[in-house]
Each structure stands twice: as structure tokens, then as C-alpha cells.
Amino acid sequence: MQPEKLENLEPDTERKILEAAGKVFMQKGRLGASMQDIADEAGINRTLLHYYFRNKEKLFDTIFTKLLSQVFPTMVEAFASDRPFMEKIRIFVETYADLLKENPYLPVFVFQEISLNPDRLAGIIKHVGVDPDLALKGLTKEMESLGVHGMDPRHIIANLLGMVLFPYIGRALFQKIAFQDDTEAYEKFLEDRKEQVPRFVNMALQGSGQGPGQSRKHP
Amino acid sequence: MQPEKLENLEPDTERKILEAAGKVFMQKGRLGASMQDIADEAGINRTLLHYYFRNKEKLFDTIFTKLLSQVFPTMVEAFASDRPFMEKIRIFVETYADLLKENPYLPVFVFQEISLNPDRLAGIIKHVGVDPDLALKGLTKEMESLGVHGMDPRHIIANLLGMVLFPYIGRALFQKIAFQDDTEAYEKFLEDRKEQVPRFVNMALQGSGQGPGQSRKHP
DNA sequence: GTCTATATGGCGATAGAC
DNA sequence: GTCTATCGCCATATAGAC
Numbered sequence: 001m002q003p004e005k006l007e008n009l010e011p012d013t014e015r016k017i018l019e020a021a022g023k024v025f026m027q028k029g030r031l032g033a034s035m036q037d038i039a040d041e042a043g044i045n046r047t048l049l050h051y052y053f054r055n056k057e058k059l060f061d062t063i064f065t066k067l068l069s070q071v072f073p074t075m076v077e078a079f080a081s082d083r084p085f086m087e088k089i090r091i092f093v094e095t096y097a098d099l100l101k102e103n104p105y106l107p108v109f110v111f112q113e114i115s116l117n118p119d120r121l122a123g124i125i126k127h128v129g130v131d132p133d134l135a136l137k138g139l140t141k142e143m144e145s146l147g148v149h150g151m152d153p154r155h156i157i158a159n160l161l162g163m164v165l166f167p168y169i170g171r172a173l174f175q176k177i178a179f180q181d182d183t184e185a186y187e188k189f190l191e192d193r194k195e196q197v198p199r200f201v202n203m204a205l206q207g208s209g210q211g212p213g214q215s216r217k218h219p
Numbered sequence: 220m221q222p223e224k225l226e227n228l229e230p231d232t233e234r235k236i237l238e239a240a241g242k243v244f245m246q247k248g249r250l251g252a253s254m255q256d257i258a259d260e261a262g263i264n265r266t267l268l269h270y271y272f273r274n275k276e277k278l279f280d281t282i283f284t285k286l287l288s289q290v291f292p293t294m295v296e297a298f299a300s301d302r303p304f305m306e307k308i309r310i311f312v313e314t315y316a317d318l319l320k321e322n323p324y325l326p327v328f329v330f331q332e333i334s335l336n337p338d339r340l341a342g343i344i345k346h347v348g349v350d351p352d353l354a355l356k357g358l359t360k361e362m363e364s365l366g367v368h369g370m371d372p373r374h375i376i377a378n379l380l381g382m383v384l385f386p387y388i389g390r391a392l393f394q395k396i397a398f399q400d401d402t403e404a405y406e407k408f409l410e411d412r413k414e415q416v417p418r419f420v421n422m423a424l425q426g427s428g429q430g431p432g433q434s435r436k437h438p
Numbered sequence: 439g440t441c442t443a444t445a446t447g448g449c450g451a452t453a454g455a456c
Numbered sequence: 457g458t459c460t461a462t463c464g465c466c467a468t469a470t471a472g473a474c
Contacts, residue, residue: 013439031250032335034467045441050469052439105334111388112331115324116251118391125396132396154397154408155415159382161389166381169330169388172337174380177344177351178373189373196374204423232457253449264459269451271457445470456459 014052016042021063026105030060030113064113065124067106072128074099079135085142085205089160090198096164097194107165148205156201163197233271235261240282245324249279249332283332284343286325291347293318298354304361304424308379309417315383316413326384367424375420382416 020042024033035056039046053059078092100106114121139153167174167190175186239261243252254275258265272278297311319325333340358372386393386409394405 029248029250029331029335031248035469036467046468047442047470048440054469056468108327108331108334111392112248112327114391115327115388116248118395121392121395130396136397151415152408152411155412155419157397158385158393158412159378159416159419161393162381162383162385163378164381165385165388167377169334169384170380172333173330173340174377176337176340177349178355178376189371192371193374193377196370197378200374200378200423204419254451255449265450266452266460267458273451275450439474441472441474443471443473446468448465448467450463450465452463453461454459455461456457 013042013044013048016044017049017052017059018063018066021059022067025060025063026067026103026109029109030116061120064120065127067110068124069128071099071106071110072125072130076130076132076135079139085146086198086202089201092160093164093197094194097190100165100168101190104168104171107169111169143205146205156205160197160201163200164193167193232261232263232267235263236268236271236278237282237285240278241286244279244282245286245322245328248328249335280339283339284346286329287343288347290318290325290329291344291349295349295351295354298358304365305417305421308420311379312383312416313413316409319384319387320409323387323390326388330388362424365424375424378423379416379420382419383412386412 017038021033021038024038024041027033028037035049036046038059039049049056049059053062074095075092078095079088081088081091083091136153139156143149143151143153143156171186175181175183179185179189236257240257243257243260246252247256254268255265257278258268268275268278272281293314294311297314298307300307300310302310355372358375362368362370362372362375390405394400394402398404398408
């Protein structure tokens with residue numbers, strides 16, 4: 001781990017590898033990314049990858065687990081807090097907007113990988129230790145106190161995740177078709193969604209009018 | 220099917236190939252699928268694939284174009300009709316629900332592929348000849364007549380597509396975390412969304428109360 | 439720890455017999 | 457049109473020098 005190094009003092013090689021691997025895997029996918037690609041991105045020799053992580057699979061597992069361990073808690077915790085409902089929604093949307101802005105390829109990458117290899121999930125879920133039941137129960141209660149009765153909260157979650165993730169998952173297609181491939185316009189659109197998505201949810205749940213957590217810009 | 224078999228008379232080999240290739244490509248992705256996989260699925264010899272379609276790339280392009288040509292029009296036409304707004308929403312949701320039920324891997328596959336290789340899109344869009352501007356203009360007008368002012372209709376589209384597609388894109392993950400991996404419960408959930416999504420949109424756009432196209436079950 | 443050289447296997451693609 | 461046999465490439469992985 002800590003090698004004495006007079007001539008080539010970079011014990012942070014491992015860090016560079018992880019960083020490069022994350023980037024390359026997300027952009028090209030597990031199969032599309034070659035070890036050479038990752039080595040190039042990290043600026044090191046290819047065989048070093050095998051020295052630090054025995055093979056491609058192990059390297060990938062490390063990256064994948066790391067990414068999901070970072071994403072899952074954010075998701076659940078946003079709903080596990082004791083803030084008012086619409087406040088949770090707003091926090092959730094903004095947290096993900098920031099996360100996705102920095103990792104735009106993350107959703108496609110994750111879902112493609114899980115879809116291809118669902119077994120990988122089991123281990124990771126254990127490793128992270130999320131408890132969605134708790135958050136779900138809380139949601140149900142809060143929705144009822146908002147006057148929404150008999151609605152499975154998982155519909156809300158699915159709606160929310162869909163609305164937040166779609167602009168990233170379908171970006172290449174959506175930007176080209178609905179924005180004439182205007183990147184700047186699309187980025188403005190992404191920014192707008194931080195406001196539009198919570199408002200949409202709010203209106204759907206509360207009926208018309210402005211709910212809490214909507215006081216910044218124009219109506 | 221046809222037990223008639225003197226030597227090997229099957230000129231519908233091409234059809235079998237296309238069917239098999241579509242299935243295998245969707246399930247394993249372009250890179251994950253090998254020509255051998257496709258040949259096996261079609262029940263033919265591997266070199267026959269090269270006889271009918273020169274190489275893997277050409278075979279893939281055929282499949283991909285075919286799939287998108289089937290999906291795009293459905294999407295745009297649902298909004299280009301002159302039915303009332305909520306009717307369009309309902310039709311859109313149900314059409315996609317049916318399509319996705321039969322091709323659950325389609326969204327991940329398409330978005331992954333486009334994300335990896337955006338260039339492929341340009342040709343296909345031309346080939347299909349969609350005109351989203353028209354549908355967008357119409358949407359804006361209809362929303363205003365519903366009392367929704369100053370809202371970019373593309374937010375509605377993104378919300379709708381996200382809500383419809385997410386349960387399929389994130390199925391492996393969502394079913395495991397929020398449904399304890401209960402497949403039957405999840406399929407019930409998918410069925411429910413045909414009703415829940417239009418209602419959610421309706422409430423968001425009209426405020427509270429029941430809009431059109433919502434008369435089947437409990438309030 | 440880092441490099442060069444090399445082994446191994448899989449897959450796409452073609453040639454050629456039938 | 458369909459098969460068998462084979463070629464050549466590329467990516468993973470390891471051996472071994474420094």
C-alpha cells in the first residue's frame with residue numbers, strides 16, 4: 001500500500017485508476033471499455049491495472065459498488081428525514097440534479113448494467129444496508145396528512161425518479177428531437193427542471209395553488 | 220411449425236434471423252450479443268448471418284432502425300391527433316404500456332445505444348421523418364386552453380416519458396428494493412400505472428378534482 | 439511498483455465444398 | 457442457401473526483467 005519511492009513517487013496510482021475507471025466505465029459501459037482505455041485515461045501502463053486489481057471484473061465491481069453506495073443513501077435519506085413533505089421533494093430533486101450534472105452518464109450506465117446483470121445488485125444492497133420500508137411507511141403517512149388517500153407511495157417515487165432521471169437517460173435523443181440539438185438550450189431546460197418537477201408534484205398532490213417550498217421565482 | 224422437411228426448405232430464414240437478433244440485441248446489448256448467440260436463438264448456422272447481412276454492424280443497424288421506426292411514430296402521433304388533451308395523455312400511456320409489456324428491455328437498450336453512439340440517430344430521424352415542432356406547438360395551445368400558462372410543453376413530455384419509462388428502465392432495481400423482488404406485485408404495479416400516470420398528470424395540470432378520462436375506479 | 443514481451447481465448451469474417 | 461474449416465484480430469491476462 002505505502003511503497004517507499006525515490007524515483008517515482010506516486011502512491012496515489014490507485015486513486016488515479018479508480019477515477020479513470022469510473023469515468024471510462026460510465027462513458028463506454030462495462031463491455032465497451034477496454035483496460036487499455038482506462039490505463040490511457042489514468043496515464044499509466046496497462047498492466048498496472050492488473051497489479052492493483054487482479055482483473056477487469058474485480059476493477060469493475062469496485063467501481064460499481066462505490067457508485068451505488070454513493071447514490072443509494074442519497075435517495076433514501078432524502079425521504080427518511082423529518083422535514084415537511086414538499087421540502088423532501090425539493091431536496092431530493094436538487095440533490096439529484098447536482099449529482100447528475102457531474103455524472104450525466106450515471107443513470108444509463110447503472111440501469112444498463114443492472115438490467116444485464118441483476119445478480120450484482122443483491123450483494124450491493126446488503127453492503128449499503130438501505131431500509132426502504134421505513135421511508136415508504138413515512139411517505140404513506142405524510143401523503144394522507146396532505147389529503148391524498150389510498151395511493152401507493154411507490155407511484156410517487158416512480159414518478160419522481162422518472163421525471164428526474166429521464167432528461168439524462170434520454171438526453172441524446174430528447175435534445176436532438178425536441179431542442180434541435182441545441183446544447184445550451186437543453187442545459188437551461190435541465191436547470192429549469194429543479195423548479196418544474198417539484199411544482200408538478202406539488203400541484204398533483206395538493207390540487208391547484210402554490211404549496212410549500214415554492215417561493216423563489218415567478219409563479 | 221411446418222414439419223414438411225425434405226432437405227431444408229426455409230426461405231423465411233431472414234425473418235427468423237431478424238426476430239432472433241431483435242430479441243438477443245435487446246437483452247444483451249450490441250456489445251454483449253455475439254453472432255453465435257443470435258444464430259443459436261434463430262436455430263441456424265452462424266455463417267448464415269453473414270450471408271443474409273454482411274456483418275454484425277449491418278445486422279444491428281437493420282434491427283435498430285426497425286425498432287425506432289416503430290416507436291417514434293407512436294410517440295409523435297399520439298400527440299398530433301386532434302383529440303382532447305387528457306385523451307391524448309391516456310392514449311399515449313396505454314399505447315406505451317402495451318408496447319413495453321411486450322418489449323421490456325427496449326428502453327434501456329435504446330437509450331444505452333444512443334448514449335454510446337449518438338450519430339446513429341441522425342440517419343434514423345431522417346428516415347422516419349418526425350416533426351416534433353408541430354406536436355409541440357399544438358401542445359402549447361392546448362395547455363393554455365386548459366389554463367396552464369407559460370409552461371414549456373417539453374416539461375410535460377419529459378415528465379410523461381419519465382413516468383412511463385422509469386418502471387421499465389429501473390425495473391431490476393426498483394422491484395428488488397421497493398417490492399422485495401416480488402414479480403407479481405410489480406406487474407400489478409405496472410398495470411396500475413396505466414391509471415395512475417394520467418391521473419397524476421391531470422391533477423397537476425387541472426388542479427384538484429377529476430378531469431376527463433378518469434372514470435373507472437375509486438376517486 | 440512499473441515496464442516489455444508474450445501467451446491465451448473469443449469473436450467476427452471469409453473461403454470453399456456441397 | 458447452407459454447411460465446415462480456417463484465418464486474423466483484439467482484449468484480457470500473466471511471466472519476467474528492471
